[in-house]
Structure formats: structure tokens, C-alpha cells
Amino acid sequence: MNWEDTPQEAAFRDEVRAFIRDSFPSEYRPDPEAQQSLEPEDVWGYEWPVDRVSEDQVRREGARKWAAALAERGWIAPRWPAEYGGAGLSATEEFILQEEMMRARVPTVNGIGAFLLGPTLLKHGTDEQRAEHLPRIARGEATWAQGFSEPGAGSDLASLRTRAVRDGDTYVVNGQKVWTSLGQYADWLFVLVRTDPDAEKPHRGITFLLVDATTPGVTIRPIEDIRGAAPFAEIFFEDVRVPVANRLGEENRGWYVAMTALSFERAGIGATVKYEQALSELVGYLRSEEGKGFLREDWGTSVRGEIARRYTEIRVLYNLARLTVSKQAAGEVPGYEASVNQLFSAELHQRLARTGAKAFGQYGNLWGRRDAPLNAAFTHLCLDSVAATFLGGTSEIQRNVIATRGLNLPRG
Numbered sequence: 485m486n487w488e489d490t491p492q493e494a495a496f497r498d499e500v501r502a503f504i505r506d507s508f509p510s511e512y513r514p515d516p517e518a519q520q521s522l523e524p525e526d527v528w529g530y531e532w533p534v535d536r537v538s539e540d541q542v543r544r545e546g547a548r549k550w551a552a553a554l555a556e557r558g559w560i561a562p563r564w565p566a567e568y569g570g571a572g573l574s575a576t577e578e579f580i581l582q583e584e585m586m587r588a589r590v591p592t593v594n595g596i597g598a599f600l601l602g603p604t605l606l607k608h609g610t611d612e613q614r615a616e617h618l619p620r621i622a623r624g625e626a627t628w629a630q631g632f633s634e635p636g637a638g639s640d641l642a643s644l645r646t647r648a649v650r651d652g653d654t655y656v657v658n659g660q661k662v663w664t665s666l667g668q669y670a671d672w673l674f675v676l677v678r679t680d681p682d683a684e685k686p687h688r689g690i691t692f693l694l695v696d697a698t699t700p701g702v703t704i705r706p707i708e709d710i711r712g713a714a715p716f717a718e719i720f721f722e723d724v725r726v727p728v729a730n731r732l733g734e735e736n737r738g739w740y741v742a743m744t745a746l747s748f749e750r751a752g753i754g755a756t757v758k759y760e761q762a763l764s765e766l767v768g769y770l771r772s773e774e775g776k777g778f779l780r781e782d783w784g785t786s787v788r789g790e791i792a793r794r795y796t797e798i799r800v801l802y803n804l805a806r807l808t809v810s811k812q813a814a815g816e817v818p819g820y821e822a823s824v825n826q827l828f829s830a831e832l833h834q835r836l837a838r839t840g841a842k843a844f845g846q847y848g849n850l851w852g853r854r855d856a857p858l859n860a861a862f863t864h865l866c867l868d869s870v871a872a873t874f875l876g877g878t879s880e881i882q883r884n885v886i887a888t889r890g891l892n893l894p895r896g
């Protein structure tokens with residue numbers, strides 16, 4: 485397939501490049517101490533949801549200015565209609581915008597609100613809900629986190645137990661969520677709660693609520709991961725009163741609203757560019773004076789072969805991302821294809837991290853950044869990558885989806 489830009493797309497790409505060059509605030513510099521990850525939300529040294537509340541005033545201001553510059557063009561939520569602060573871009577233009585931002589290593593803004601919740605609100609929200617929330621997301625003024633998973637309800641999400649009981653104009657919510665990405669930085673949460681514990685099928689008793697994170701009774705505690713970073717949180721609800729007006733969709737029909745949210749997967753261009761950048765840094769280092777000795781070690785031949793395979797796989801991922809966006813551009817909603825992308829990307833993430841660490845032999849075990857090859861980046865990525873085959877749905881679940889919905893194989 486030919487993925488070359490049309491003349492209009494090429495012009496748009498130039499516009500994005502010029503915008504980044506002219507508008508990215510020079511004082512908003514990367515934090516050299518930041519934990520790196522291959523997740524597209526973390527652009528090396530930047531993490532916008534964290535930077536916007538940083539104690540470092542220069543970072544905080546920089547994050548705010550960058551959001552304001554993007555918002556002025558409607559580029560925080562590029563595909564939303566202009567009336568809610570978007571730019572009405574096509575799927576392909578949004579793809580180009582994300583690709584160029586990643587290549588320029590500037591952070592995206594408000595990912596969960598703009599790409600997950602926003603489209604769900606556009607589809608299922610009331611006029612009041614849209615008017616209240618969408619413009620604030622599109623201006624980078626309100627950040628959101630996704631409270632679906634619970635202890636005991638991850639892959640089997642429909643078994644969730646956080647309970648909401650109707651009391652007049654409010655729901656009273658009690659329970660716990662876990663692994664909520666960036667939950668400790670969120671102003672608002674979208675959560676699934678059980679409103680009918682006696683429903684014949686568990687997913688028919690679930691409701692989708694929008695919860696102000698500052699409501700009394702909400703406690704958000706960061707969880708440390710294996711690297712000592714805290715990319716997620718656990719959230720406790722104790723008699724939290726949520727107005728019925730904050731319900732998205734009908735009572736007990738929240739499962740279908742949630743499935744809409746999960747169908748708004750991004751095409752995956754962010755991950756592709758991050759993998760490309762990480763691999764090219766590895767290759768650059770192994771070709772440099774400092775790094776070239778590693779490939780002369782006895783593991784050098786096998787590492788060379790692995791690097792070539794990773795390079796090829798990254799090209800495959802790019803094509804999968806392009807295929808997804810071309811379907812979106814044609815008005816199709818990717819179904820099992822999203823699982824193909826997610827599975828291939830998550831497993832490649834882990835292979836790439838391991839290849840990088842393996843290239844350095846025993847030195848790949850060094851955790852301290854000083855004096856370690858490439859500042860121990862790949863050692864840290866190796867540990868971070870453990871989560872890759874869990875966070876957007878586990879590999880086993882993705883394989884189940886591909887087998888049953890993609891290949892129509894009988895269920896076991």
C-alpha cells in the first residue's frame with residue numbers, strides 16, 4: 485500500500501512542523517531525571533499531566549503555555565467539532581499531527597480526556613454534560629482518569645463490585661478502583677459502578693458515572709511500580725455522593741457506554757515512533773566509539789540479528805497503524821483489528837526493551853544511570869515493559885478477541 489502524503493496532507497504536515505518550531509515554549513525543557521517509558525504518553529523527559537502540576541514553576545508554566553498554544557488551534561482534541569474546542573480534523577490529519585509531535589519529541593496533552601472520554605461524551609453525553617466538560621478538556625484545563633479496573637475485576641471487568649445506590653438526586657458510591665493511570669493527577673474520573681447487583685447478566689447491572697475527584701469520600705493513593713515510579717493509583721470511594729446528572733447514558737446500561745470508550749483506540753502511531761526513536765538511539769550508540777565494543781563481544785552476532793528483526797517489526801507496526809487510520813478515515817470502527825495492533829505493539833515493546841538490554845551483556849544489569857551504557861535506559865525500559873502486555877487488555881484477552889471475532893473460531 486502507498487502511504488505517501490497527498491499534497492494537502494503534505495501541506496498540513498508542514499504546518500504542524502512550523503507550529504511546533506514556533507510555538508513550543510523554549511523554557512519547557514525535558515526533565516533529565518524523569519523515568520522513561522515507551523508509552524506514547526511519555527515523551528522523553530516530559531509528562532504533561534505531571535508537569536502541569538509540577539512544583540517547578542518553569543515546568544508548570546511551560547506545560548500550561550504548550551497546552552494553550554495547542555488549544556488555540558483545537559489540537560488538544562483535534563477531531564472534535566470546533567464548538568467544543570476541537571479542530572474538526574480528519575483521522576488522517578490527526579495521525580499526522582500525532583506523528584509529527586512524537587517525532588519532534590514534544591508532549592501530547594490530555595490524552596485520556598481527549599481521546600477516550602471526549603468521543604464517548606460526544607456519543608452518549610447530554611448537551612449539558614458536553615458543554616460542561618468538553619471545552620475544559622480541549623483547553624487542557626481539566627484532566628481525566630479511567631476508573632474501570634478493580635481488585636478482582638480486570639479482564640473480567642463485568643464482575644466489578646464498586647456499588648452505587650440511588651438516593652434522590654445522587655448516587656452513593658462505595659468501593660475501590662485500582663491501576664488507574666495518572667489517577668493522582670486527575671481532576672475528574674470516569675468510573676463504572678454496579679447499580680443492579682441482581683441483574684441476570686453481570687454486565688447489565690453497570691452504570692457509567694463522571695466523578696469530580698475532589699468530592700468528599702474520594703481517596704486517591706499513588707501506587708509505585710517495579711522501577712519506583714508511580715504511573716498509576718488506587719482509588720477508594722466511601723459514601724461518595726455523585727449527582728444523577730453525572731451519569732453517562734442510562735442506568736444499568738453503562739457497559740455499552742464503556743465499550744464505546746474502549747473502541748476509541750488510537751491508531752498506534754505514537755508507540756511506533758517511540759520504538760523507532762529508541763531503536764535508532766541504540767543503533768547510534770552501538771556504532772559510536774563508546775559503544776561499538778559491545779557488538780564485538782560473543783553475544784554480538786545474535787544481538788545484530790535481533791536488532792534487524794526489531795527494525796522490521798517496527799515497520800510492520802507502522803503499517804498496522806496506517807491501516808487502522810485508513811479504516812477510520814473511511815468511517816469504519818476498527819474491531820478485532822485494534823486487538824491485532826495492541827497485541828503486536830505490546831509484545832514488540834517487550835522484545836525491543838530486552839534486545840536493548842541484551843546488547844550490553846552484563847552491563848545491561850546496571851540500574852544506576854551514571855556510567856551505564858545509554859544511561860541504563862534499556863534496563864529501565866525492560867522493567868517498565870512488563871506492564872505492556874497488561875495495561876490495554878492482556879495478550880491472552882487480545883488473542884481471544886482475534887480468534888473468536890476476527891477468525892470466527894469456536895469458543896472453548
Ligand SMILES: Cc1cc2nc3c(=O)[nH]c(=O)nc-3n(C[C@H](O)[C@H](O)[C@H](O)COP(=O)(O)OP(=O)(O)OC[C@H]3O[C@@H](n4cnc5c(N)ncnc54)[C@H](O)[C@@H]3O)c2cc1C
Nearest residue numbers: 630631632633637638639663664665871874875877878880
Ligand atoms: C500500567 C498499567 C496501567 C493501567 N491503567 C489502567 C487505567 O487507567 N484504568 C483502568 O481501569 N485499568 C488500568 N489498568 C488495569 C488493566 O486494565 C488490567 O491490569 C488488565 O485488564 C488485566 O486485569 P488484571 O490485572 O485484573 O489481571 P487478570 O484479569 O486477573 O489476569 C491475570 C492473568 O489471567 C489471564 N486471563 C484472565 N482471563 C482470561 C481469559 N478469559 N482467557 C485467558 N487468559 C485469561 C490474563 O491474561 C492474565 O495473564 C492498568 C494496568 C497497568 C499494568
